[in-house]
Amino acid sequence: MNTLKYQSQAVAKPYFIFAMLLFVGQILFGLIMGLQYVVGDFLGGIIPFNVARMVHTNLLIVWLLFGFMGAAYYLVPEESETELYSPKLAIALFWIFAAAGVLTILGYLLVPYSTLADITLNHLWPTMGREFLEQPTITKLGIVIVCLGFLFNLGMTILKGRKTAINMVMMTGLIGLAVFFLFAFYNPTNLALDKYFWWFVVHLWVEGVWELIMGAILAYVLIKVTGVDREVIEKWLYVIIAMALISGILGTGHHFYWLMTPEYWQWVGSIFSALEPLPFFAMVLYAFNMVNRRRREHPNKAATLWALGTAVMAFLGAGVWGFLHTLSFVNYYTHGSQITAAHGHMAFYGAYAMIVMTIISYAMPKLRGIGEANCNKAQVIEMWGFWLMTVAMVFITLFLTGAGILQVWLQRLPESGEALSFMATQDKLEIFYWLREIAGVFFLIGLIAYLTSFFITDKKAQA
Amino acid sequence: MSESFTKGMARNIYYGGSVFFFLIFLALTFHTVKEMPKRDNRHNITEAVERGKHLWEKNNCVGCHSLIGEGAYFAPELANVYDRRGGGNEVAFKAFFKGWMNAQPLNIPGRRQMPNFHLNDQEIDDLAEFLKWTSELDDNNWPPNIEG
Numbered sequence: 267m268n269t270l271k272y273q274s275q276a277v278a279k280p281y282f283i284f285a286m287l288l289f290v291g292q293i294l295f296g297l298i299m300g301l302q303y304v305v306g307d308f309l310g311g312i313i314p315f316n317v318a319r320m321v322h323t324n325l326l327i328v329w330l331l332f333g334f335m336g337a338a339y340y341l342v343p344e345e346s347e348t349e350l351y352s353p354k355l356a357i358a359l360f361w362i363f364a365a366a367g368v369l370t371i372l373g374y375l376l377v378p379y380s381t382l383a384d385i386t387l388n389h390l391w392p393t394m395g396r397e398f399l400e401q402p403t404i405t406k407l408g409i410v411i412v413c414l415g416f417l418f419n420l421g422m423t424i425l426k427g428r429k430t431a432i433n434m435v436m437m438t439g440l441i442g443l444a445v446f447f448l449f450a451f452y453n454p455t456n457l458a459l460d461k462y463f464w465w466f467v468v469h470l471w472v473e474g475v476w477e478l479i480m481g482a483i484l485a486y487v488l489i490k491v492t493g494v495d496r497e498v499i500e501k502w503l504y505v506i507i508a509m510a511l512i513s514g515i516l517g518t519g520h521h522f523y524w525l526m527t528p529e530y531w532q533w534v535g536s537i538f539s540a541l542e543p544l545p546f547f548a549m550v551l552y553a554f555n556m557v558n559r560r561r562r563e564h565p566n567k568a569a570t571l572w573a574l575g576t577a578v579m580a581f582l583g584a585g586v587w588g589f590l591h592t593l594s595f596v597n598y599y600t601h602g603s604q605i606t607a608a609h610g611h612m613a614f615y616g617a618y619a620m621i622v623m624t625i626i627s628y629a630m631p632k633l634r635g636i637g638e639a640n641c642n643k644a645q646v647i648e649m650w651g652f653w654l655m656t657v658a659m660v661f662i663t664l665f666l667t668g669a670g671i672l673q674v675w676l677q678r679l680p681e682s683g684e685a686l687s688f689m690a691t692q693d694k695l696e697i698f699y700w701l702r703e704i705a706g707v708f709f710l711i712g713l714i715a716y717l718t719s720f721f722i723t724d725k726k727a728q729a
Numbered sequence: 730m731s732e733s734f735t736k737g738m739a740r741n742i743y744y745g746g747s748v749f750f751f752l753i754f755l756a757l758t759f760h761t762v763k764e765m766p767k768r769d770n771r772h773n774i775t776e777a778v779e780r781g782k783h784l785w786e787k788n789n790c791v792g793c794h795s796l797i798g799e800g801a802y803f804a805p806e807l808a809n810v811y812d813r814r815g816g817g818n819e820v821a822f823k824a825f826f827k828g829w830m831n832a833q834p835l836n837i838p839g840r841r842q843m844p845n846f847h848l849n850d851q852e853i854d855d856l857a858e859f860l861k862w863t864s865e866l867d868d869n870n871w872p873p874n875i876e877g
Contacts, residue, residue, distance in 0.1 A: 299803075302803075302841065303803070305839060306839055306840045306841030306842055307836075307837075307838060307839060307840065307841075307842045310834065310842040310844075311834075314793075314842070314844050315792065315793050315801070315803050315804075315841070316789045316790075316792025316793045316801070316803075317789075317792070319792050319793075319801055319803070320789065320792055379787070379788060379789040379792075380787045380788050380846070383786075383787045388787065389783075392783060392786060394786055394787065394789075395785065395786025395787055395788070395789050395790075395791065396786060396791065397791050397792075397799060397800050397801070400789060400792075431736070431740070453786075455774060455778075455779045455782060456769060456771050456774060457769075457782065457796075457863060457866070458765050458768065458769035458771075458866065459762070459765065459769075461797070461799065462758075462761070462762070462765075497736055500736055501734070501735070501736040501739045502739075504736065504739035504740045504742070504743045505739045505742070505743075507743055508739065508742045508743035508746050508747070511743070511746065511747040511750065511751075512746040512747065512750050515747070515750045515751050515753075515754045516750055516753065516754055516757075518754065519757075522761070523869060523871070524797055524798060524868045524869055524871035525797065525868060525869075526765050526768035526769040526866055526867060526868060527761050527764075527765070527768070527869070528760070528761060528764050529869060530757075531757075531761070532869070534757065598871065598873060599873060601798040601871065601872075602795045602797075602798030602799060602800070602802060602806065603802065604802060606802070607802055677876050678872070678873050678874065678876075679873070680874065681874060682874040682875040682876070683875075685874045685875075685876045686876065687805075687876050688804070688805040688806065688876060688877060689805065689841075691876075692841075
């Protein structure tokens with residue numbers, strides 16, 4: 267059964283499937299790292315912590331990019347009311363990006379990082395060895411080429427079709443993503459400059475242009491599942507992303523407190539980043555408001571649950587947990603502690619992992635020719651996956667927050683001489699790390715349930 | 730939201746607000762970069778410091794350690810390790826650092842394990858120079874105490 271409005275939307279399917287595969291890898295490596303936090307020599311000679319971490323974070327970034335690309339290929343043709351400019355290009359870029367991603371991850375795992383730097387000729391243009399930007403320079407170039415081809419394909423599609431607010435916001439977000447990634451190629455010898463501009467990629471992605479992408483995907487899914495008037499939803503979308511950028515751009519200042527920067531950043535960063543929870547709070551109000559005002563009962567209950575869930579969890583993870591340590595006089599003690607890790611986990615899961623699962627939940631039944639929604643049984647299993655993963659992530663965040671508070675208390679607050687050393691402090695945090703690892707196992711069970719839901723078909727309906 | 734507040738108004742706030750605050754961000758960035766030489770000791774960046782930074786990156790040190798609070802939180806902060814382990818004395822720090830690097834992995838059962846990166850004496854010295862230079866950066870008095 268063909269249930270797609272535009273046939274070229276089908277190119278989204280491999281992107282979504284590959285994203286889910288990488289997601290599994292990310293969680294497995296997360297569990298390895300979590301165990302290394304308490305059993306320090308676990309897999310020590312085979313997968314050192316730094317390698318596991320690199321794989322964990324890079325897989326996250328890459329699967330989210332696959333998810334965003336799949337989302338764009340799915341929603342842009344429908345919003346533009348025209349076929350994608352070139353489905354062949356989209357498929358070619360899929361294979362290029364997938365191959366580059368797999369080779370890079372294998373490189374991390376199979377040879378020492380310094381060897382990977384040598385064989386990829388890092389010395390010609392050194393960009394490796396910085397947090398989240400560990401990819402070999404050649405991989406980074408590959409990412410730029412894939413992004414350019416992707417933006418060209420979407421741009422041409424929008425040009426010949428309808429230009430909706432959702433399309434324009436999605437496109438602005440994706441162009442911003444590509445533009446700010448270019449700072450990954452700037453790696454000056456002077457660490458002060460290096461660190462300052464490194465945040466142009468990291469912060470302006472996750473607390474800037476990615477929020478546009480999230481907003482656009484959420485608006486699209488809400489229009490579809492609630493049937494609320496496009497004018498209303500797009501107005502909310504503009505208000506939310508206006509708040510996101512107005513607070514988030516100068517909110518970058520919360521990363522400049524302890525760099526080689528003037529003190530005014532402590533004021534600018536504190537004030538504007540204190541406003542950063544507002545767009546996320548507005549997103550919660552808006553998602554629930556739209557669902558309450560729905561004009562139709564969409565059969566895909568799971569997609570609606572993800573849409574509401576991502577708004578709430580993004581508010582908690584990015585908004586509340588971000589605010590917890592964003593004021594400069596608090597951050598002075600919490601900077602680079604387990605508090606940061608707690609915030610990072612819930613924010614990425616709530617805002618970005620969940621928005622990708624929202625669009626997958628909505629689009630996959632159509633992409634697979636099942637119809638508007640999966641059968642009831644599959645949706646029930648999918649919702650089990652939703653709750654297990656989400657509740658597990660809440661506990662991961664709470665345990666890491668507990669670890670962080672104790673760490674600050676023992677290691678940061680006392681004077682030199684009185685304070686416990688880093689390693690002595692870590693020993694005291696062991697119980698929190700064990701609990702976090704157990705929560706991580708529940709997260710994996712949730713992920714397995716979620717993935718299982720894709721394989722459940724309604725036997726009665728078929729018969 | 731009220732009907733009198735239209736989509737067009739929301740869109741204008743989005744475009745206008747983002748451009749306005751982005752321009753402020755650029756202006757502050759311009760000023761910050763101009764002020765940076767007062768705080769970053771760039772005149773002390775020797776060739777050894779430069780080589781040391783490349784070694785820091787090439788061995789993915791930031792995959793376990795943090796440097797001024799950025800990086801991983803699995804192993805100690807290193808922006809002030811020069812002061813913590815060498816008491817601010819170059820000879821003392823370099824002696825400690827060479828011994829430490831060559832003693833890895835410590836192979837203490839259950840303890841977090843640092844790999845041996847097989848650096849030669851010159852490379853260990855370069856890395857030490859990078860950490861010394863880093864410790865002298867003016868980062869607005871972070872961290873709060875010597876433990877990092």
